[in-house]
Amino acid sequence: MLESNDEIQGLFGVAGKVVLVTGGSRGIGYAIAEGFVKAGARVYICSRKEADCEAAAEQLSAYGECHPIPADLSTVEACQALARELGDRENKIDVLVNNAGALWAEALADYPESGWDKVFDLNVKGPFFLIKALLPLLEAAASPRDPARIINIGSIDAYHVPKHETYAYSSSKAAVHQLSRHLAWQLASSHVTVNVIAPGLFRSKMLQGTLESRGEAALVEHVPLKRLAESSDLAGAAIYLASRASSFVTGMILTVDGGHATTL
Template structure:
């Protein structure tokens, strides 16, 4: 059996939006497997709390910044270069939810969501690419909503479809440079964003739609991201792994 405990010894991993949920779980996973980890977030207080919780000592670098702000991304890449010299993995995770009927979406809301979910991912890759070593890996956080229509998710799902497509085109473009690009599409994951988007009284119905019979956890996603970033996935490129307990592909058995 493969020993995964040191897959990332000596490697440097960047995780945008690493202060909670899937991002923080991924940071902890990579640390546990030997990596040096850089996390970002817009709120300094949450960054400080995440660093304390991760307890990774000098293997953790936290850089405050907005993934949709190019000046902040320049500051981030400069900080990574000074501290660690290079990157081996980028997990473009930063994103926001938006679940409104199409008629209620304002131009300001469109710009907010597109800036973070698409522009932010695009320029995170562009700005960090000079630091990515040959043999590096990029993983983009997409969503199950790009695979199956959900009412009220037109804007959110469109931005996630955009970054999913980006993983395909970048896999073609960066493959000759020895860099793999894949995406993950989480389903209903027990994160702060989930609880903000789904009222408590509706959550039982959400779980009932999942054939696995439960919500996913941030750790479920983190393990998949680590796999895609590792040498275990050395011949996996341009793919999307759906982490949804069967939500997209299987009809849940009605409860008795």
């Protein structure tokens, strides 16, 4: 039972939580990391390029606490190394946001094995083995009333057919959705929830080429809410899934797409 206004406001608080955002130096990862930093969490971001990671952390540190840990999470060894470094700095992790990802677009006749492997290694294998490596730290933060949280970044391309030849990307994101449901069941007894944010069109490096070739007006024509997703849309979804307001929510795919793939 909620007894006071302060308790209701506290439902969405994440101040003091320890948060790791992979792929946090740009795009959706940066937007989510910024939201957590501004909400008072202690945030770690990682990305493959050391300079980009450190620059992003410095920018975010203007709003609160943010620390860079460069890492290429396409290998099991790198996931384990990241977990060890975090374990040296923290005795628990409240929230893991698996956002790091890759896309490869090429005609079916020319689609290379190397492109397929690059996408699946980073989009599917990386999150799985990072969760495995970080599980002790997540379980250390977990309780029945306030579970530890895993938030995997999926995509609306996981359940509608994209018009571009991004075969590995859409397949990998479908795998992320199903993996998240499986882990939600498996980790429930450890008081760790697993949910997915499935973004729609967001102004990012992945979308930049399409924006330049087609224009924003053409892209949002089939979006019922007639705009691209904004940073606050993704940050708000992540903060909800990390807050006490979602403590009884697991195995869910939260679509943030303005109705693009979910109402048409």
